[in-house]
Amino acid sequence: MSDTPGAGAILDDRPELRSATEAVLAVDDEQDGWTFDDIPLDSGQFGELVSAGIVEKDGDEYRVADPDAVRAALDGETVDTTESERTVSLSNTLDLNFNARATGLLTAALAVVFLARTYAIGSVYRGGDIVLSGNDPYYYRYHVEQIAANAGSAADLGTLSVLPNSVTHGEPLMVATLWWVASLLGGSKEVIGQVLAWYPVVSALVTAVLLYLLAVRVSSDRRVGLASVLFLAIIPGHTFRTSLGFADHHAFDYPWLVLTALALVVALTAVSDKESLRRPLPWFGAVGIAVGIAGQVLAWEAGPLLVLPVGLVVLGQTLVDVATDRSSLVKNAPVLAGVSLGALLAWSVHAVVGWQTALVAGTPAILTVGIIVVIATAEAARRFGRTGRQLAAVDVGLGVVGLLVFRFGFTEQWGTFSNRLDTLFRSDAIAETYGLFNTDGFGFLLLLGLTLFLGLPAMAWGIDLARRDRSGWLVASSYAGVLLALAVIQVRFVGELAPFLALFAGLAFVWAASWVDIARPVLTAGDGDLRDALVPDTRALGSLFVLFLLFGALGMVQVPVKTSQILVDDGSYGAATAIETDAAENGLEYPENYVLSQWGQNRVYNYFVSGESESYGYAQQTYERFVTSTDPDQAHSQIAGRVGYVVTTDTSLEEPTTMHVRLHQHFGSQSGDVSGLAHYRPVFVSEDRSYKAFAVVPGATIQGTAAPNSTVSVETTITVSDSEITYERRTTADQTGAFTVPVANPGTYTVTTEGEGETTVEVPEQTVYDGGNVTVE
CATH class of the missing domain: 3.40.50.12610 (Rossmann fold)
Structure with missing residues (x-):
């Protein structure tokens, strides 16, 4: 994984390449494509330019990668690329303007994600059946089939308002979406099985793309984005939950989660002053926040836990705003708008079709009120010249007051909240309720591999960068911190944690690669360049693969192990x-x-x-x-x-x-x-x-007579699944010599009477199922 950090940065770091760069640029200006023989450089100098990314290969020829940037760097010019100016274009912000190389590398990384989740396809497609993995997917399969049986078509949305309570107060958006997609494709049971089997894989791919965009946006480094996707591919706790056939509800949550984080980054980094609010980009971010928050809350009854990082992001951003003497209202206006719109969407769906309880559907509204209070407090602190630490103390006090008001002012809602909290901290026979660091095993290693150890130092780095007014890292750190805390309580949240842990693991991996001199240093944003990734040469590829194995081998081994545990x-x-x-x-x-x-x-x-x-x-x-x-x-x-x-x-x-x-x-x-x-x-x-x-079965009863008080045994051989099994029962005749022996299997029985020898009796299959009698002659 080579890289192109920008001609200005290269020549500042490597002034000895200036003369060689000038010579190559002169040839490049004269020729549209050239070879090594056309330039007045030795192989060593030429190799330096290629490895630095100033020169790149184009078929059988070479060219300067970015002549204008190289010319500006040689002339000593700089390009003003402040954060707000770099975020004017939605395409650039989301890194949608891929070149062929970037697209190819991302496609290769997504192929790894795909293969890690579909290699066990033979266990899902068996004997003409679609065998979903695990137990809970059959709950969703049942409900999707029930809706399909009662609804006319995908246009019959009225059916969604009469879902059973177990669905409307559980995962209504997920079930409704799966039904709607299946209906578009025909709506048969086979189609429903196909949709449920493949939806986790689609979720993994969508999440991976969103993670790539998030990582590139936060780090300004495509290499971090690619590494993040690769680490996501091999985090066992995410891979098995998004494997082919495991149609559990968690896979549906992941895209909404990463979408919300990405939209937050866009909304915050696109705003630097009031003028930037006139541009469309911050409001695109606001719409993304609204959709993400509403989707999370309507997708799962525990969805409110997944919007907690949004509040933490705003809280952290206001502290930075006060420390830098900046208006929190201006900086956070798109976020406030997005959360408010999300609250409106969630409550509207609740009011119209009854999805989720009032407390769950109202969580975004509560979050909106909290954000308004936090922003207003920050604006007051700034107006009165207070410090960030003083603001933090006030925020803590307001949080305690708010909790007390909720506890004693809304007792019914508090009771519901308390019950849900008890569910979060419960521990029973269900494996996903165990904590990540449960002492009964090494779940943190089996579910996360070594990515946790790789990502934790980078998370600390991310917190430091957030403190230095890097909004993107504030978002990534907030999500990673909250979801890690939830995973420590219950491992069911490991899948939600995985994309953000993968982001930090990707950052640490690129840093480690640069530390051993097989990649340029990581940018972590802020210097105006988008660091690209080139296809590495054979030697560099081998070194990167070995380094990746060092950190990823345990995850690679555990992926098939964890996946096999959920297969039927x-x-x-x-x-x-x-x-x-x-x-x-x-x-x-x-x-x-x-x-x-x-x-x-x-x-x-x-x-x-x-x-x-x-x-x-x-x-x-x-x-x-x-x-x-x-x-x-x-x-x-x-x-x-x-x-x-x-x-x-x-x-x-x-x-x-x-x-x-x-x-x-x-x-x-x-x-x-x-x-x-x-x-x-x-x-x-x-x-x-x-x-x-x-x-x-009721069983058949063999009856007859024998010597009084004698032992009677009946025995037959049955064939089950090509295995021969001996089935025997014994009884004792009564004082008159009569005996009865109930048996569960049809067949020819040998009746052995103590002291009287053997005889046989035929027990028909229908008699076994009807509960009839057979008499020994």
């Missing part, structure tokens, strides 16, 4: 399809075909069997009690009439009398002194025998 494995998929087939053959419909399993996979099974994958609540409450029960009759009565199938997996349970061991290890058969089970017919066994599925 062959055992789960095989069990689901086997149950689906069995239910269809026996004419079972929901709720008769409900599948009881561990809650973490329950939605997967029930989606493929019945399509009813909205909730795993019953499984969460029932499954553990069922498999740990040592009383078969009690266990069966617990699920009778409610469960059609049971799926078991390998666990640490070893007590032989538990339902888990009786089913999973012995398929309901007699084992030693532990009696067999009568109501669980095996329908699936995975190749590694780690997954087993059982149909819950």
Whole structure:
């Protein structure tokens, strides 16, 4: 990754190149393309000019990269490129004016993002099915399918006002967007599956592009933008959440988050005085802020947490404004306008279609009021000649007062807020509620690799730059700090943190590359140049790759590991399809075909069997009690009439009398002194025998006569998933010699009576499902 820092900066740093530059410029003025033989330089001098970026290759020839800039530098002229003048053009500000090289390098970086998220495509497209990863995606799949079934077309937006409360108060914008896109493409179940499977990948690519624009805008260095995208590609905590098929809600949040940060940077850096407010660019930023904030709040019920950095940015900016004797009202006017518009958008949608609770939808309005107070306080402090530290003290006091007013003046809203806060700090069996530095493991390494250690020093650097009136770094640092704090509380926020951590990791990487002399120093903005990135030569490419491996190898290793943990494995998929087939053959419909399993996979099974994958609540409450029960009759009565199938997996349970061991290890058969089970017919066994599925059946009853009080055993061999299994049950004849043995499997049974020999009896399959009797002759 070579770079072009600008001819002026190069010649100031390397005055010995001045004469060589003059010679090359003279040839370049005379010829439209030239070769090494055309210039009066030795190879060493020529190589210096190429590596410095003054000369670049154009096909088989060479040319001066920017003749006007080189000529101005040689003449000792400088170009006035103040921050406001550099931000007049929206295209330049967002770095949309790509040259072919920049476009090619960004495309290559995006290809890495794409491949890291789609390499496991074979686990998603299986057997004609689209197998989404994880458990929660089937919740969204269920609701999108329900909307599609009830709505006429993509134009039937009235359907969105009657979504169930679980959606309208959860992730309404996400579900509505996925339905709308699927409807545009036809709206069938297959199309819905395709849309949900690919939306996380699209989210990752959109986020990566926005991150590139943000990083370049903040650092004035395309190399930082490219490095940021590459680090985002290999942060495991972001990669698995945006992997193909993992249609969870988090992936939908990431673009809104980075869009808001980018819009904040544009809005703040485009304003230096009142005159700059007459230009359109700050107001483009304001619109971006409004869209981003409204999108975040409507996309997720915890979205208000993701707008917290906006308030911190304004607070920090006003402190800098007072320290530099600048009007906070002028500087922050586009931000205030954007937040206000976002508040209006969010509340309007809430009022019209009922999305989100009043507290969630009203959060941007509360933020608006807070920003107004902060700006007004800063203006007063500036008018009365107060310092930034004095203003900070006043802001803290106002914050405490505001919190007390909220606590005692709005008790109902405070109760709701307190409950949500309890949810944030909860810790239960759900892995994403653990803290980033939880002592039970090394989650910070497994989810972030070494990017955390690479990015933290750069974050400290960014805070220092923000203190020096660099608004872009203020935004990046605020977002990184708030999201890191949230990730420390719950790892579910690691994906939100990832783009900003990647930005700082990219900055640190370019700095490290310059420190070992394989790249020019990083700019961090402020000197007027946009540092470009060239395709490096073989030696430099090798050095950069080794350096990237040093910091990124752990993340690269963990990406497939973390992604594989959320994939629906062959055992789960095989069990689901086997149950689906069995239910269809026996004419079972929901709720008769409900599948009881561990809650973490329950939605997967029930989606493929019945399509009813909205909730795993019953499984969460029932499954553990069922498999740990040592009383078969009690266990069966617990699920009778409610469960059609049971799926078991390998666990640490070893007590032989538990339902888990009786089913999973012995398929309901007699084992030693532990009696067999009568109501669980095996329908699936995975190749590694780690997954087993059982149909819950009434069972057939074998009846007959034998010697009084004698032992009677019945035994048959059944074939399940190409595996032969022996199924045995025993009983004792009563005082009259009569015996009954309930069995769960059809087949030919060998009936062995103590002291009387053997006989056989046929148990039809229909009898097992009807609960009939079979008599031993």
